[in-house]
Each structure stands twice: as structure tokens, then as C-alpha cells.
Amino acid sequence: MSTKTKILNAAEVLFADKGFNGTSLREITSQAEVNLAAVNYHFGSKKELIKAVMSRYMNELSPRLESALHAICVDEVQPTLNEVFSAFLEPLLHLNTFKDNGTSTFLQLLGRGFTDNQGFLRWFLTTQYPGVFTNFTQAVHKAYPELTSEEMFWRLHFTMGTIVFTMSSSDALIDIAQNDFDREVDIAGVIKQVIPYVAAGVAAPIIR
Amino acid sequence: MSTKTKILNAAEVLFADKGFNGTSLREITSQAEVNLAAVNYHFGSKKELIKAVMSRYMNELSPRLESALHAICVDEVQPTLNEVFSAFLEPLLHLNTFKDNGTSTFLQLLGRGFTDNQGFLRWFLTTQYPGVFTNFTQAVHKAYPELTSEEMFWRLHFTMGTIVFTMSSSDALIDIAQNDFDREVDIAGVIKQVIPYVAAGVAAPIIR
DNA sequence: CCCTAATTCAAACACGCGTTTAAAATAGCC
């Protein structure tokens, strides 16, 4: 395995677990068993490494996600919000075949990206992968055309918050749930629980 | 104003804005116009300062919140979930009379507390203020008794995520919303938008 | 007023951080 790949693999796990600011290059390089200077040699800086970690996942996810959402948009029948959010399921779970725990790791990274670093990753993602956002917005609009764009703006951010926050602490939550309720819980189970929740939230009656 | 209070006032604003890890004691003390060593003299350590900042808000909030939720629990009629979540409104907005921008600051701090520091603040809050959680859980159970405790566990964490994530980036979101939709938005408006969302999410039909 | 306790202050400490350097090792091509 190349040094670059070893660094990316070690970095994504540590970033997901402890955040971008909370993870040092020394932790990453010693976990990856490469020299400290290798990060700056191969990636230029820590910030560029963060982008590279996210891009590796986004490049795998975004085509599948865009096409799933696009399919809903061009379909003749009106979709339900449950169907719109369920469109995320296959692309997200596909990350598990791409990497062990890929789905969980990616969602945790996404959560970190929105809270760490005063949100520079939010900018990076929205500018580098705008297709995901526009297709998603269109699909939601098709499912629930009465929502004004402002109401949709807030509800989509509420939804993002639900997903991203839950996933950034999903390991701890899954641990608690397994102890308290004495049964196996995995990331796919959590996603399946969250879909009806966010779908109902977005579908909530409008108060004007 | 006492040195302790000057430190607390400066710290809460910086913590809310840049996170606990992202704020240095030197920033805090220069903002508060006190000596650097004053933090360790008055609070012992940075970690204790963080706890003190959170406690000042929680001591103001938790009695009002507990009694509002308790009132719902002892009332004879079954509450709606909207009523349960609306019980948060008055106690939260009361923080605005307690301090300028108190509501917004507190909710941002809460958001930081769950994502920074591998969640030691989550432990601090749940152990120091358990009454809020138990009363809340009881009120939700009364409004929606069909939910099993496991389903409730997840939906309450989804709700927490919605609130906490939205509020921890509420300043940025409010800026975007004001530009895009050309109208004034404040924290109370966001809270009123989020209540029907989370109420509908928790009330979502159960998939078994 | 004076003495003691509480507080403030400037300075330094030890440490971890991201980054840079320049030499050593390795790889790949002619």
C-alpha cells in the first residue's frame, strides 16, 4: 500500500473519532507507520489532507447519490418524502463495500466538517459538489411543493443537523443503546430509524 | 464587575463562537481585560472554566424547564408533542432577559458541548442535571405512549441533534437566510420553526 | 495604622503543534 493511502486510511479514522482539530499529524503518521514529514510531502498541509480524506468519499458517493435523486426528479409520479430520503440509503450503504465501516466513518467526518474549523468544510463541499444539493432540493420540492424556499432552507438544515449530529456521536450512542436495550444495533439500523423521523419533520404542517 | 464575572462573560461568547478547543485562555483574558493567570487562580483550570460557563446557564434554565415539563406530566389531559416541545420556549427565551443574546449563546454552547472534547460535557450535563432529562422523557411518553423506550431513545437524540446542530451554526445560517430571503431572522424565529419539525419527527409513524 | 489574607501581575516553564530542512535511501530509466 502506498504511503499516501496509508496516511488517508489512518487519518479518516482518527478524524472521524476525534475531529480535525483534535487529531495531530503525529497521531496520524504513527498510526499509519510512516514518517511525520510524509503528510506535508504528499499532501502539502494538514488542511489539504482533510480535503483529500473528504474527497475520496465524496467522489465515491456523489455520482450514485446524484443519479438516485435525479431519477426521482425525472420520474413522472410525485415521490413521497420517505422515498426522497430513502434515496440516500443505497449510496450511503455502498460506502461500506468501498471501505470497512465506510458509511459510519463518512457520516462522522461529515459531522465534524460542519462543526470543526468554523465550517470551512461546509464551503468546500457545497462548492465542490453542488450537484448533490441542487438535486436534493429539487427532489424535496417535487415531493412537497407547498414549501416555500425559505421553509425548505430551514427544514433541510434541520435535517442535515439530525443526520450529522447523530452520526458524529453514533459510536457512543450505539454503545448506550446496546447496553440499555440489550440488542445489536448497527449504522444501517440507525439510518433506517432516522429516515421516517426526518421525512416526518420535513413534511410537518406549515405554520404561517 | 468582578474578575470572575468578566472572565465568564468573555469566555461564553468566545466558546460559543469558536468552540472550547478553538478558544485559548489568552483570547479570553485579553477580551476580558484581566491577567492570563486569573483563569487558573479563580477557576483552577480551563476545563473547570468550561463547566462554570455551562453551569451559570444551566442553573438559570433547569428549574424553569423542569417545572414547565413537570406541569405537563401532572396535568390530567394528554399533551400533544407540540405542547411538550413548546414547553422549552419560555425557559429558553428567558435566558435573553438573563443575558444579551443569552438564548442563542447557550444553545451554541450546548452544541459545542456535544461535539468538542469527545463529549465530556454530555456526561457533565446528564449527571449534573438529570431532572431535565427524566422530566422530558416522561412528558414525551405521556404525549406518545406507543413509543418503546428504544424508539424514544433514538428520536430524542435525533431531536437533540437537530436543535444542537442548528444552533451551533445558527449565526451562519441566519446570515445566509437574511441574504437569500431578504428578511430579518432571529433566534426566536428559528426556534419557532424548529418546534413543528421536531414534533413531527418524534410523532412519525413507527415502522416495525 | 498595620498586619494579614486575597488578588493581580509579569515572566517563565514544559510541552505539543504544523511545518521545514537537508541528508540518506530508494526507484526507475538509459
Added chain:
DNA sequence: GGCTATTTTAAACGCGTGTTTGAATTAGGG
């Protein structure tokens, strides 16, 4: 095999961090 370009390595750099120190200053009660 020899030469060049790429990669790896150990060491150091400069900086910012939380914390500690001990002296200077300020309050406050007898």
C-alpha cells in the same frame, strides 16, 4: 551499472498552548 528523480528519514524550527511561580499590589478587619 550509473545517473537522475522520487521518496523517506531524523532533526530542528518557530510558535501557541495551559499551567505555575513568586513577587507586587490591593483589600479589609482588629
